[in-house]
Amino acid sequence: MSEYKGFHFKRFDFSKCLDTKIDLIDLINNTVGEALKKQPEKVRWIFDTMVQYIDELNACRDYPEKIVYRHFTFAPEMVYAIEGISFVPEALTFIMPTEYLCALVDEGRAMDMPDHWCGFLGGVLAPLLAGRLPKPKAVLHCNQPCDNSVAQGSVLAESFPDVEIFYLDNPYTDDEGDVQFAMDQLREGFKYLERMLGKKLDLDRFREVMSLSAQAYRLMYEINEYKKAIPCPIPTSVILRATSGAFYGLTGTERLLRWLEKHRDDAKQRYEKGIGGWREEKMRLVWNLSWPVFDYGVYDWMEEAFGAIAVAYHASEPFYQPPDIDYSKASYEELLRALALRNNNHAMGRQGRGHLMTFVNDTLKWCKEFRADAVVFAGHWQCEANWAAAQLTKEKLMEELGIPMLIMTVDQLDPRVVSAEQMVSRLEPFLEMVAEKKAQGG
């Protein structure tokens, strides 16, 4: 631990020679899985999306014939519709202990992984190439949001030469032509999954999944209404941690609905009592692009020292508007259309496709909706597409809303790239500046 103004940031021990050849699912069960069980009852629900992800990992062992690898910006509804097990290999890096993640990045580099691969994608390259992950029956991949994601498709092809990959070309916009373009591909995608898994898509199951997805999104919009309140009834670490888990992996499941309901009820209860999250709110931030997960102490410090609450997070804000249809009777085409719109607006994928202004305008929208005082662009160093929009976003924010934006580099998972202390060294002067601006009525 290192201390800063009474706050303790994690100290990692990278001197240990960790055995990276161990079973990663066992590792996650024995470390994160056990730690989650020990969370106090009151807050345990917050982590349920992580528990659900671990349960899906474990299900891979029992049902290997159902494993579908899914790129993290590919809508999971497609996998759930065909009753596959959605396995996002790169999500393992999010959930494993940091020291192991770093050891796996190093192992990947020893296997000639280029230095410019980030911790998120790079941490899983070695286990993939070395055949240490469960073998998929099918692989859903896509062309966004970054070059390394695209290159990961080649890694998957090399890792599983006898498994055909379905590659989705995400369209730039939600124009009618682009929606049709996506629908045509998803139609082919289902045929692919049927062939690879050896089972037919059940239309009723597809209806059920898209209905669950629509309900989840409606709950997310409802939660967002509470987030707009001053003070925001949800603490930063919950906004950053929990909702993004929901967006990336679990839409279309019953269990996610239950979790979102708890999330909504918690926000509602606090809102009705007029109370904020865990600490007094003094300023509201939109957190953009990436939130380092190796040390949540940074966010606690930010809240404690400055009352700075991240009320919106780039990768967990909903954009998909579920079509207002009767899902129990919806036609295959109607469901496919909903899935195309959902997939086009998947967290991060939406801002990683097409025109740069999508990223800029989305940020402006969040700032207006959530009455933000400032924006933190924590740029994951490998998210090239979004980095290209950073300065433009900053200028537009100042020009149109008079809102300042901090631009800082991070790696979401690897503290050796940028440590918690380095993040704080950037955040502190910025938050001081915002506090002074607010004090002067700015």
Next chain:
Amino acid sequence: MGLIVAGCDVGSVSGKVVLFDGEKILAHAVIPARPLPGRTAEDVLRLASEQAGVVPAEIQYMVGTGYGRMQVPNAQKTVSEIACHAKGAAWLRSDTATLIDVGGQDCKVISVAPDGSGRVLDFSMNDKCAAGTGRFLEVMAKVFEIPMEQFGEGALRAQRALGISSQCTVFAESEVVCLIAQGNDVDEIIAGICDAVASRVSSLVSRVGLREKVYMSGGVAMNVGVKAALERRLGVRIWSLSDNPVITGALGAALFAANALRHEGRG
């Protein structure tokens, strides 16, 4: 006893203290950084106190700044270097609009409010890399065995600047060694080094937007080669804050200390 406050700036290269009476600087001191930031702070504070003829116990309020600010003994408060440099610069020159602070391990460009308050409007900093910092120049000065304070002078004599393409300090050092081995003119290499720093700094300036007047603080403000290269790249004159721009951050910290004391009704 009148008002005595202190600002203590513990940087990676040096420790600085300014003692302030609410209106003027009573004393200031600068020492090379010790291995431990707390020790740097103690030593430089003792030196400044001796100069002012006071004992540290007479200091009514102290603000710490710089990367070692958390280790400044007896500091009642800490404030970031960005805010302190802006505050100090605006006190020295109320027309400061853009402040370039090139320190030992980082480089900051600060947009300062035009009202003379020293309020920060925006800033940008180098990210994760020593390129464009004092440390970069220090490494290069060692290669030539030229004292840091004279290092930039060669650049002014040069007919042209030899481009340094490496962005990394370590690789740039290798490149410079190669340029020397090839028999290139030393002044032209130095001009290239100064221009490399200016190039990094000017890209930071463009992120916050250039507004005049532009001032420089930090140790590199005294490097005439870097200053000239920056003026060329930015197309504006860069003004000197004072004869001792190194103490700007400590001065800003002392000003914050005086304000804090006033808020407590003691100043």
